[in-house]
Structure formats: C-alpha cells, structure tokens
Amino acid sequence: MFAKAFRVKSNTAIKGSDRRKLRADVTTAFPTLGRDQVPALVPGKEELNVVKLYAHRGDAVTVYVCGGNPILFELEKNLYPTVYTLWSYPDLLPTFTTWPLVLEKLVGGADLMLPGLVVPPAGLPQVQKGDLCAIALVGNRAPVAIGVAAMSTAEMLTSSLKGRGFSMLHTYRDHLCFSRRSGDKSSPPSLAPLALDPPDLNEEKGSVQADPALQGDVRCLTLEGEDKANGEGRQQMCGEKSLSEASEDPSVRGLNPDPTDSRSLKEQMDELLQRCFLHALKCQVKKADLPLLTSTLLGSHMFSCCPEGRQLDVKKSSYKKLSKFLQQMQQEQIIQVEELSRGVESIVAVDWKHPRKGSVLEGAEVRTIIINYAKKNDLVDADNKNLVKLDPILCDCILEKNEQHTVLKLPWDSLLTRCLERLQPAYQVTFPGQEPVMKKGKICPIDITLAQRASNKKVTVVRNLEAYGLDPYAVAAVLQQRCQASTAVSPAPGAKDGLQVQIQGNQVRHLSRLLLGASQQQASSRCALLPSLSENKKALRSAGGRPTSSRSTGHGLARASEHKGLQVG
Structure with a gap:
C-alpha cells in the first residue's frame, strides 16, 4: 500500500x-x-x-x-x-x-x-x-x-x-x-526467536x-x-x-559492517552509501523516472541495492543526512538536485556519462569466486563431490522459473556454465600507446560487404570502424589514395550514430592487406591512424569477388579481447 x-x-x-x-x-x-x-x-x-x-x-x-x-x-x-x-x-x-x-x-x-x-x-x-x-x-x-x-x-x-x-x-x-x-x-x-519445540501431539494451542x-x-x-x-x-x-x-x-x-575491515564505521558506511547510490542510478533509475524524490531514491532504490548482510544507515555515515550526501554528489556533477516544492527535494538530472567506479571479471575469476563460495558455504555434496547444492542465492541467480521446485543440485560444469551465461559480456580494446578502453556488450567486427549498384557496378562497403577507434572520414581518405577510387561516407543503416565507408569497385583485397597490416610500412607511411595487426592471428575471409552480399570480417584494427564479466557501477 x-x-x-x-x-x-x-x-x-x-x-x-x-x-x-x-x-x-x-x-x-x-x-x-x-x-x-x-x-x-x-x-x-x-x-x-x-x-x-x-x-x-x-x-x-x-x-x-x-x-x-x-x-x-x-x-x-x-x-x-x-x-x-x-x-x-x-x-x-x-x-x-x-x-x-x-x-x-x-x-x-x-x-x-x-x-x-x-x-x-x-x-x-x-x-x-x-x-x-x-x-x-x-x-x-x-x-x-x-x-x-x-x-x-x-x-x-x-x-x-x-x-x-x-x-x-x-x-x-x-x-x-x-x-x-x-x-x-x-x-x-x-x-x-522463541524456542522452537515440537508441539504436543495431544494439544494444539495456537499452532x-x-x-x-x-x-x-x-x-x-x-x-x-x-x-x-x-x-x-x-x-x-x-x-x-x-x-x-x-x-x-x-x-x-546481524546487519553489521565487515569486522575484518580496518576502517572506521563511518568510513565503511560512507563507502556503502556511495556504492548503493551509484548502483541505484546505474541499474534502477531511468530517465523517465526524473524528477525523482530524494526520499524515493533512498527508500525504493538505494536500500534494495544494499549487499546482503549489510544495513545502509545514513545516520552512521559522516554525512548524517541524505541531503548532505546528495549535495556532495551534486558537487561532483553526478546529479542535480532542486527543491521543486517547499521542503521537498528532487533529483531533476543525472549525468549518465559521468565516470564511475567499475570493474570487470574474466571467466577464470568468475569460476574462482563460485568455487570458493560453494566451498565456504558447504554446498558441495558430501556423497558426490561433482554435485553442488543450490542455496537461495544460487537458486535465484541461475534457475529458470520452472526449475525452482525441481532442481536442488547441479554438476560443477553446469553450474559454472549457467553462471557465465547470466553475466554481462564486455570487451577491451587496446590502442598502441594508450590506456585500454573497456565497453559493455560484444565487440562488432569490421564488416566488409561487396554490393552491386545501378548499371551492374560493384562497390565495397565498410562498417563498424568506430569500435576500433578509427575515424571513417580519415579511413576514406586513405583508401581513396590507396585504391585510386572514389570514396564516400554515409550513415550506416540500422546503426545509431554509425557511419559506413563506400569505395568504388571490388576493393576487398586492398582492404584485407591494409587492415591486417600485410603492407605495414606502406600503410603506416600513408596514415599513422592504421596500426599494424601482424600479431592478430585471425585473417579476413576473402569475399571471392562475388557480386552480391559477400562478406569478409575483420577482428581488430586494435588488439581487442572479449571478457564475459560484470560491470560494477
């Protein structure tokens, strides 16, 4: 109610x-x-x-x-x-x-x-x-x-x-x-709790x-x-x-702070308060919810983001009041708070692109965490070490609705596979001389399509260059000189803010050599934007000169590695 x-x-x-x-x-x-x-x-x-x-x-x-x-x-x-x-x-x-x-x-x-x-x-x-x-x-x-x-x-x-x-x-x-x-x-x-004695078989008083x-x-x-x-x-x-x-x-x-943490209670509560705040903005609050009452943010979003076994209490933090904490977040330009009515504060804007704390878990790390969790909580079946008993947390995370009452144990390989499937994929792109860039989702390979236009003319279309840090306009200029053909840059169909490069004629062979770095010296002399990919073992699949819908897929102008892990807000 x-x-x-x-x-x-x-x-x-x-x-x-x-x-x-x-x-x-x-x-x-x-x-x-x-x-x-x-x-x-x-x-x-x-x-x-x-x-x-x-x-x-x-x-x-x-x-x-x-x-x-x-x-x-x-x-x-x-x-x-x-x-x-x-x-x-x-x-x-x-x-x-x-x-x-x-x-x-x-x-x-x-x-x-x-x-x-x-x-x-x-x-x-x-x-x-x-x-x-x-x-x-x-x-x-x-x-x-x-x-x-x-x-x-x-x-x-x-x-x-x-x-x-x-x-x-x-x-x-x-x-x-x-x-x-x-x-x-x-x-x-x-x-x-009251003493839980079995009831007398001859009496039923209140139970x-x-x-x-x-x-x-x-x-x-x-x-x-x-x-x-x-x-x-x-x-x-x-x-x-x-x-x-x-x-x-x-x-x-007890909903107490971590006793192994050497920090003071206020420091632990400050960290928990900020963690719940950022997690609530990342996972629960949507743009359509704004303006959002600050009391609603705390009661309906932040409390539900509190880790199990911990209790979020603003009074035990150094801020003492939620308004002071939100003022600090406003000073850091994460949110904007206004008093829309007398005495009632609301969050009217959120900088969704503000850099926030986050981490990525690789598959091996996820497996280690699950194995340690099962052993710590004595979930390994005593009769069959290959089976793991499912406690409420694992049950809620990996089971489907129709399995809730039937599946009580799972083999190790099935448990690990299910956990990995529930995690959000992410990938990391490393550019020479730059810090790695981590993004959520699966990386889209460079897509090269040989298509046919009017008068039976062939054109080569290149998409997804931006994911690898390449400027389509700069790439088009390099290809125009390299291939001695006209080029054009236009919006990519079905891709938000994405661009595609169109080159006249069948230029798949030139693109393959250029993108894979087969002609590293010549390519680098023409455009420093295209790094060598001699370390990349995956080669482009040749389009074979077929006139329609033939594709060859590149796997990186920069070194890209995929991670299946959790992005923590």
Whole structure:
C-alpha cells in the first residue's frame, strides 16, 4: 500500500476526546494488549498527530504519529499497527517467518507467496482467512511486514504451501517508514526467536502441526507475487537451508559492517552509501523516472541495492543526512538536485556519462569466486563431490522459473556454465600507446560487404570502424589514395550514430592487406591512424569477388579481447 509515495491531505494534533476514543479502539482491535500497554502505546501527554493521506492507488488512510514515528494506521475503519509498534509488541499478531532475501521483494509491493514461508518445527501459527498477521525474518523475531492472510492455516497446509499466502499492507522501508514526513528510519531491533519445540501431539494451542511431507532440511521458497507497485513479472527464489542453518547465516545474525575491515564505521558506511547510490542510478533509475524524490531514491532504490548482510544507515555515515550526501554528489556533477516544492527535494538530472567506479571479471575469476563460495558455504555434496547444492542465492541467480521446485543440485560444469551465461559480456580494446578502453556488450567486427549498384557496378562497403577507434572520414581518405577510387561516407543503416565507408569497385583485397597490416610500412607511411595487426592471428575471409552480399570480417584494427564479466557501477 505504501510502496510508492503518498499524498498528505492534513496533519493535525489529536484532540483529547479523540485520544480516548483511539485508546478504546486499540483495546477492541488488539485484545491481547494489557491495560498498562495501551496507555504506553497511546500516551496521554506526548504529542500525537493525526495524518490523513491518500495512497498512490487513491485509498484514504488515517495515520497516527507519535514521536515522529507512525504507530497505527486506519483503513476502511480497520485499525492496523505499524512495524514500529510491533517492534515494541512483537507478540501482538500471529507471526510467520520468511527469508531475508524476500524482504526486498515485499518492499517493492509484492505479496508473500506460501512457498516463501519457513515452517518451524513447532508448525505454523493458527490463523483464519482475513486475519491480520506479522511477517518476520529468519533469526530475528522483530516483524518487518504486516499483511492479511489469504487463507487459513489448515488451507495452507492442505495446499502444500502453494499459492498466495498474504496480501501485504505495510513493510519496513516503505514510504510510511522512510518518507520525509514520518518515520525516524531506524532499523529493526534484534529479537531472539522463541524456542522452537515440537508441539504436543495431544494439544494444539495456537499452532498447527506441520505436515511431515512439508518438513525437512530441504525447502523451496518462491515469491511469485506480481509486483503491484512496479508492474513487474514474477520473482522467484529457491533454497535448501534448514531453519537452524539459516539462523547461523551471517546475513541473518546481524546487519553489521565487515569486522575484518580496518576502517572506521563511518568510513565503511560512507563507502556503502556511495556504492548503493551509484548502483541505484546505474541499474534502477531511468530517465523517465526524473524528477525523482530524494526520499524515493533512498527508500525504493538505494536500500534494495544494499549487499546482503549489510544495513545502509545514513545516520552512521559522516554525512548524517541524505541531503548532505546528495549535495556532495551534486558537487561532483553526478546529479542535480532542486527543491521543486517547499521542503521537498528532487533529483531533476543525472549525468549518465559521468565516470564511475567499475570493474570487470574474466571467466577464470568468475569460476574462482563460485568455487570458493560453494566451498565456504558447504554446498558441495558430501556423497558426490561433482554435485553442488543450490542455496537461495544460487537458486535465484541461475534457475529458470520452472526449475525452482525441481532442481536442488547441479554438476560443477553446469553450474559454472549457467553462471557465465547470466553475466554481462564486455570487451577491451587496446590502442598502441594508450590506456585500454573497456565497453559493455560484444565487440562488432569490421564488416566488409561487396554490393552491386545501378548499371551492374560493384562497390565495397565498410562498417563498424568506430569500435576500433578509427575515424571513417580519415579511413576514406586513405583508401581513396590507396585504391585510386572514389570514396564516400554515409550513415550506416540500422546503426545509431554509425557511419559506413563506400569505395568504388571490388576493393576487398586492398582492404584485407591494409587492415591486417600485410603492407605495414606502406600503410603506416600513408596514415599513422592504421596500426599494424601482424600479431592478430585471425585473417579476413576473402569475399571471392562475388557480386552480391559477400562478406569478409575483420577482428581488430586494435588488439581487442572479449571478457564475459560484470560491470560494477
């Protein structure tokens, strides 16, 4: 509901009579609260504001804010607690558990699907369809989301934990928590999970015994809910961690900085803040999103770019405030920030061509990283060393949707091949006496085509010279002298900003010698722009003098090497 920015209609202090009525409503809505807990939740003397707003879908919502944090919200005369309230009263609602990786999908607006649940040994809490429930992460009892059960617990178990489980209303890190108008943007407290004892076979108090078919150390979890806020397709994850293994996961134990890093906490947080900022601009923010609220950039983009096991907290950085950090980024001419309305800052422009940090991984490096990851996390099958067990991270990265529940292990060669196929290709071009140039995508070879024009005249067309640092106009001038034929430069069909050189007659042989450096001395004396390629072992395929659509392909005026790797923003 609060995945996107909302519009505030009014913000007023609550009256004494309304405060008493709110206490009565809280007592009715949450009977498990004790008499001393209700006055603590709705204090008598502290400032309490009533904020009326419209969600991005037009729903009219009333939010009660105490001490700067939203504590309750009312929708269609139903009262709901926020995550801030549940952190103080974690047992206020029946709580279900999911994996930490699922949270970012919920923040984006997706509903929680039943395969995403973690079934504890004590079984699932007993709820009915339409009951209000809390969602917590493995290893921490502090709720991070609130939703309405789409079916009863008995129906969940009968369906073998398939289908939509909860319609989400509010999540940690949504706009209700991280907007400029509400929320102190604090992190969830670390609350130890309750003891997970198996239920008594003769008693069922507040929980339902899980179906033995659903228990075990290997579970698949899927988040198939359609992203309501962004209109994206289904998102899935599959894993095979037991509850005890997951609770020992470093990403679950605590969202702390790297203890092996000798830098101070502020220095680590500054680096993490800049990393998430650049990654958000590179991978999530589009030109069509501008102007973009700075609060939206932080809540909807930067938090989701935070690496697993780390927690982005602007207050722990040297900037203390997001506005100061963005001012620094504006001074570096990466973005332009303006106050489009009073007190509301927005990013109105981004220099997409600004040089940013990045690195490239070669295939051998990728293989080393995957092998080390599998060994570090004990994913190598104990019975067959040639097989690797797939944890939620690997499952989410390499499996197709129809494999999420069926593929639990993969051979080493298949795992490495799939990982390499998912990576973005890049190539590096090295010019003599210059720094190498790295570009994303696959390098396009120089294309030489022998075509036929009017009156049965032959012409030779050369394309893709720019990828190798060659000026088509300079090349055309050299070829005009070398071939003693007329040349012309024109836009290349189907290539944005690309040019092609057209030479009269069949000049494939001359081009082959010139581009491959067979006549190095003569070519260099005529044009220093064309370096020798005597080291290049790949030769051009001769066009054979055929009149139409014959091609010969060159593989570099400069030394070009392809990399299949990740470009890090």
